[in-house]
Amino acid sequence: MFALAFLYPSAPGHVFDVxxxxxxxxxxxxxxTDKHLGVRPRRIMLLGPTWGGDLQRDGAQLGGIAIVMFDERKDVERFATLFEFQEAAERLGADFQNYTAGAPNILVADIHDVREIDEMIDRFKRQEAQAGQ
Structure with missing residues (x-):
């Protein structure tokens, strides 16, 4: 799978409006996206509103992260062109102020879904036992 993530900025005192x-x-x-590109994501996840590592809202570098997932690389690459369409750029850009502290940065990535949690913990325990720890 492939993803395009919108990395929404934070600002002191601003809370991402989910x-x-x-x-x-x-x-x-x-x-x-459907109108201009004819592609549909498989899944969308939102991380937000966020807190920083100090567990304070103002400590977060990002106010939220939206992760838009696609099965095919060609679809995520097509989706990345949405703001090249004037209507999309204007309408979506004008709406940012209604829920976030500013325009997002964009990140495109492969998705690696790690589900072997128990196996990894067991591997760690075996390694620890072999090392005598």
Whole structure:
């Protein structure tokens, strides 16, 4: 799988508005993606609002992260061109101020879904036992 992540900035005192993102911005973005590109993601995940490592909201470098997942690399690459369409750039760009502290940065990546948690812990325990720890 492949993903395009929107890395939404944080700002002191600003909390990422998940409800607006989910109920207004996401349907707008999906509709414009379908209209202009004809691609649909397999899944979307939102991490947010976020806290920093100090467990304080103002300690987070990002206000939220939206991860849009596709089965095919060609689809994520196509999706990355959405803002080349004037309508999408204008409508989505104008909405940022309604839920986030600023325009997001974009990151495209392969997805590696690690599910072998128990096996990895068992491997660690075996290594520890062999090392006598």
């Amino acid at each position: 409800e607006h993102w989910r109920n207004v911005h996401l349907p707008l973005g999906l509709g414009l």
